[in-house]
Amino acid sequence: MAAYRLQKRCDEEAVFVVEGPKMASEAMASGFVIKVVCATAEWLSDYADSMVAEETFEVSPAELERLSNFKTANQIWMLLERNRECRKWNAESGLTLALDKIQDPGNMGTMLRTADWFGVRHVVCSRDTVSCYNPKVVRSTMGAIFRTKVEYVDLPRWLANCNMPVFGASLQGKSIVGRDAASLNEAVLLIGNESRGISEEAMAQVTDPVLIPNIGGTAESLNAAVAAGILMNWMTK
Amino acid sequence: MAAYRLQKRCDEEAVFVVEGPKMASEAMASGFVIKVVCATAEWLSDYADSMVAEETFEVSPAELERLSNFKTANQIWMLLERNRECRKWNAESGLTLALDKIQDPGNMGTMLRTADWFGVRHVVCSRDTVSCYNPKVVRSTMGAIFRTKVEYVDLPRWLANCNMPVFGASLQGKSIVGRDAASLNEAVLLIGNESRGISEEAMAQVTDPVLIPNIGGTAESLNAAVAAGILMNWMTK
Numbered sequence: 001m002a003a004y005r006l007q008k009r010c011d012e013e014a015v016f017v018v019e020g021p022k023m024a025s026e027a028m029a030s031g032f033v034i035k036v037v038c039a040t041a042e043w044l045s046d047y048a049d050s051m052v053a054e055e056t057f058e059v060s061p062a063e064l065e066r067l068s069n070f071k072t073a074n075q076i077w078m079l080l081e082r083n084r085e086c087r088k089w090n091a092e093s094g095l096t097l098a099l100d101k102i103q104d105p106g107n108m109g110t111m112l113r114t115a116d117w118f119g120v121r122h123v124v125c126s127r128d129t130v131s132c133y134n135p136k137v138v139r140s141t142m143g144a145i146f147r148t149k150v151e152y153v154d155l156p157r158w159l160a161n162c163n164m165p166v167f168g169a170s171l172q173g174k175s176i177v178g179r180d181a182a183s184l185n186e187a188v189l190l191i192g193n194e195s196r197g198i199s200e201e202a203m204a205q206v207t208d209p210v211l212i213p214n215i216g217g218t219a220e221s222l223n224a225a226v227a228a229g230i231l232m233n234w235m236t237k
Numbered sequence: 238m239a240a241y242r243l244q245k246r247c248d249e250e251a252v253f254v255v256e257g258p259k260m261a262s263e264a265m266a267s268g269f270v271i272k273v274v275c276a277t278a279e280w281l282s283d284y285a286d287s288m289v290a291e292e293t294f295e296v297s298p299a300e301l302e303r304l305s306n307f308k309t310a311n312q313i314w315m316l317l318e319r320n321r322e323c324r325k326w327n328a329e330s331g332l333t334l335a336l337d338k339i340q341d342p343g344n345m346g347t348m349l350r351t352a353d354w355f356g357v358r359h360v361v362c363s364r365d366t367v368s369c370y371n372p373k374v375v376r377s378t379m380g381a382i383f384r385t386k387v388e389y390v391d392l393p394r395w396l397a398n399c400n401m402p403v404f405g406a407s408l409q410g411k412s413i414v415g416r417d418a419a420s421l422n423e424a425v426l427l428i429g430n431e432s433r434g435i436s437e438e439a440m441a442q443v444t445d446p447v448l449i450p451n452i453g454g455t456a457e458s459l460n461a462a463v464a465a466g467i468l469m470n471w472m473t474k
Contacts, residue, residue: 116455117458118453119453120453142456142458143456144456214354215355216384217356218380219379219381219384222351222354223350223351223466225347226347226350226463227466230466236452
């Protein structure tokens with residue numbers, strides 16, 4: 001099972017790893033197919049009856065440490081199938097989130113978590129955006145990975161063909177503050193790379209450049225996940 | 238110099254470490270006293286003339302790796318004095334950010350960066366909040382550490398005596414959406430711990446419980462730094 005610490009192996013088999021009791025409970029409630037469970041006696045005594053998995057192994061804490069992607073293993077390691085038509089993909093919001101070359105797993109997971117909060121169920125990513133199945137991404141989604149449809153596409157082409165207004169953060173943009181969300185019902189919010197922003201090819205598809213006013217006047221930029229959160233709040237309220 | 242990898246040593250001497258060319262440039266522009274610079278020949282050839290430091294050492298990349306708090310060292314390591322009356326502490330915004338038991342360095346740094354963006358220059362923290370001089374915090378502030386007054390206090394007592402309305406996120410709160418920022422000119426925004434939220438003692442001092450509407454209805458919570466960003470946006474616009 002330790003081979004699944006390699007992202008390549010997980011990609012080849014179209015599976016992903018979930019760790020810890022909190023994420024395991026989310027996984028069990030999600031309807032995703034659970035292929036393998038490796039868990040301590042303690043976790044199994046609480047959850048074995050409520051769990052459906054193709055294979056289950058009781059492991060020692062030391063064995064679990066060897067499997068884990070994190071410094072500290074936490075009772076349960078699960079291997080899930082990636083592909084599932086999720087019932088909850090019917091969006092509450094008409095907003096689609098588009099991510100252009102996001103690199104940091106924490107930012108990626110946090111953006112999926114925020115999208116989940118605002119009812120944004122569809123996330124479209126450039127092919128060089130970090131995998132949503134990266135273990136650090138999965139952990140920081142806090143369960144949103146089970147409720148969000150994430151696609152990896154040729155992003156500039158997708159944006160060109162989406163037939164929706166594309167909002168993108170730009171220093172030349174118009175302030176988002178006070179914008180009426182009702183007018184933004186079917187739209188795309190495009191977020192760029194942490195240090196370089198939106199790429200030139202994607203920016204060419206932005207129809208509505210927007211900005212979050214820099215009131216302090218001293219900071220160069222906002223963190224990508226914070227900016228995405230503020231913009232999603234304006235575009236879904 | 239490697240002893241300064243220990244937070245305790247930095248605390249005792251009231252100093253902090255800054256790494257990498259970007260943060261070094263911010264430090265040089267900040268007016269903070271630079272005690273020691275350890276840098277590669279490459280960095281020194283570009284910046285030695287524009288820099289004022291009490292001691293400067295040219296080091297090899299291997300020596301720099303041994304000093305660094307990060308996996309990859311980056312040209313320059315600096316030791317700065319903590320205490321400085323910062324000219325920029327005159328707040329553009331009447332908002333004060335209060336942090337109750339924030340643990341994650343990335344969240345802490347991101348909140349200081351966001352405060353800087355919104356002109357919030359005063360941050361008050363419970364004593365058990367992560368140190369703003371933690372190297373990971375410093376790095377994720379992206380320079381805001383040089384423009385923000387951060388204090389560690391008995392937070393419930395500070396809130397009780399601050400003579401300002403205290404806004405705190407609560408599921409029993411009133412939606413922040415549509416709130417008029419003008420009425421929030423002199424106020425405190427209180428953000429709680431990543432997993433447990435605002436502590437009971439601090440919550441007792443909240444005069445205006447607020448919430449960010451959970452439009453999706455499936456996520457349990459927002460990331461603390463994202464929630465802080467959305468609330469600061471409403472309270473400073």
